[in-house]
Amino acid sequence: MLRKIAWAMAAKNSQEMIVFTMIQMLTFFITQSNYNSLNIAEGGTMKTVGAVGLSLALVCAAGHAAVLPNKAAEPLVSEANVLVAQGKYQEGIAKFQEAAKADPAASVPLAGIANVLFKASFNAKGDAAARLRQQAESVARQALTLGADDPLAQEVLRNLTDDKPAPLHMPNQAAWKAMQEGEVLFQSNKPEEALAKYDESLRLDPLYSTAEVNAGDCFFVQKKWPEAEERFRKATEIEPLNGQAWRFLADALGWQGKWSAYETALFNGVAAQPNQLPTWDKLASFRNKQGYPLTALNLKRRSRVVLDPESGKFTIKLDSDFTGAGKQVPDGALWLAVAQYEINARSKNQQEKVADQPFAIEVQAWRAGLAIIDETVANGGADISDPALLNLRMLAKDDQLEAGLMLLAYRESWRAEFEAWKTAHPDGIRKFVNTYAMRP
Incomplete structure (x- = not known):
């Protein structure tokens, strides 16, 4: 989920206006899918819980590589994030569309749309699910034409193209529900209230490392770097294969000038999940600043x-x-x-x-x-x-x-x-x- 937009400063580069010809089709695929509702209720299946869990907290403000929205689009993105956190996917899509129209050069609204379509595909069946996944891939790739290293778009593509999900802990329903309540509060710029919900989620399921990551985020957005570091590090201890936890830990370390530990955390992130490109992006940026640039293999399956x-x-x-x-x-x-x-x-x-x-x-x-x-x-x-x-x-x-x-x-x-x-x-x-x- 798109995080920290309300706290990040968008350094905008002017780009050509891009006509998003497919955006008008997206709501059609949502509304025509053969399932009753995209809203995720308390009694949703664990398959749905897992799908949503893959995309929580994907973007960190530090070293943000997406093209962030301008002042006109930013509040629309924030509203969209709240709606998506509430499980109101159709309304979220509509807000992201408004944001894309307000700032056609920003990658973030399109990445958000791709993320919602990916989530929605888990609630659809047959051809409808396939269409949603195809559209998610198309929109994610379009987002990457605007922001080549947009973390959320990269993660949507990874989840769409990998042959198995990462072996992360599946939370119980109660913990997941508390997490979602925390997400709504976090996206509503209420980090302290969100923290209480994330801690509740952890009490309900101590193995749910993503809840610990999100708890760290609550400190991160308040620039409480040591506290954020502590929570992110605990997430890596709970689940060492949580690549995102290592990446966020690196961000907290970087803000404190702990550069050796920063690089080590990124290498640990690669060790956890080698195909999470946002981790490699941060490592490549760091190495480049040290005078040791990395070359992308860029192997495309033909x-x-x-x-x-x-x-x-x-x-x-x-x-x-x-x-x-x-x-x-x-x-x-x-x-x-x-x-x-x-x-x-x-x-x-x-x-x-x-x-x-x-x-x-x-x-x-x-x-x-x-x-x-x-x-x-x-x-x-x-x-x-x-x-x-x-x-x-x-x-x-x-x-x-x-x-x-x-x-x-x-x-x-x-x-x-x-x-x-x-x-x-x-x-x-x-x-x-x-x-x-x-x-x-």
């Missing part, structure tokens, strides 16, 4: 393996850049080889009735594909040219392909292998970044 539920067979979806006449370039050949290996491995597992090991398949698929390219080049053929693919080949030659994929292209289905890798390489993430100066 082939996908899809299972047909009716036939039970796998098919490959290859990027259209590689499917037309004269477009069979080496980059496309590599992506095709990677997908073909995955099909062969998963088909074999299917026949033998054994579970897939996603990370093992991914690593071997890349090794097989890169070997084909190397053989082609050795025989006088053309080489790959995409910098991301070239960097992956470099990592493979350095015997760092596993580390590179885990840190730069992480999926939650790789969690077991990632935890094992961290155990075997206690300082592996920092060493990788120091050696290769790369990020997702």
Whole structure:
């Protein structure tokens, strides 16, 4: 959820006006979905609770990378946040739309819309849910054209594209209800009253680390840095895999000038959740100021393996850049080889009735594909040219392909292998970044 807007100062850069042609369609998808209401009641399912929990407290004021709204749009965003916290999604969408019209250059209203659509998809069914998710992705990507590092838009995309949710604690209904009541108060600029609700949530479920994060936020917005640090740190102790807790802890440390601890907290955030781009953004900004910039791998998936539920067979979806006449370039050949290996491995597992090991398949698929390219080049053929693919080949030659994929292209289905890798390489993430100066 968008946080701290009421306390953040928006340093606005003038940008071209952008016509949001899809915004007019958003309310249609909300109102036409085949479910009764988007308002989340006390008796909502735990699935809904989890969906909402993914997006609470996503944006921190310190080092804010979104394009914040101007003075005309800011109060509209604040009103939208309150409505969303109350579970009034349709009204929230409408307020975000007003904010987007008041400030077409701001990324925050669009990110807010994308977040609401993502939440709404968990209450929809069938095609309606799919449409909401598609629209959430489209609007999030549009937000990123305005604010390239908008944290909320990044997190919406991560949650939409990852193959599993992060293994965070699911709160009980009573704790979640108290949390939502706290959110309404927080978004209404009542941090002290919100804190009481967050503490109540923690009493009802002491393992609910997000409630501790939000409690820390109440101190953060009042610039009580030591108190904020204490609560954020406690959240990391409750749940070390809460990447957001580490990121917020870093913010509190940064405001106190504790820069070594700041960087350590960010590395711990990467260790918790490697595909949370806001954490990498902060680490990259810090390293850049120290004179050690990080280069983004920027690996975009150009082939996908899809299972047909009716036939039970796998098919490959290859990027259209590689499917037309004269477009069979080496980059496309590599992506095709990677997908073909995955099909062969998963088909074999299917026949033998054994579970897939996603990370093992991914690593071997890349090794097989890169070997084909190397053989082609050795025989006088053309080489790959995409910098991301070239960097992956470099990592493979350095015997760092596993580390590179885990840190730069992480999926939650790789969690077991990632935890094992961290155990075997206690300082592996920092060493990788120091050696290769790369990020997702």
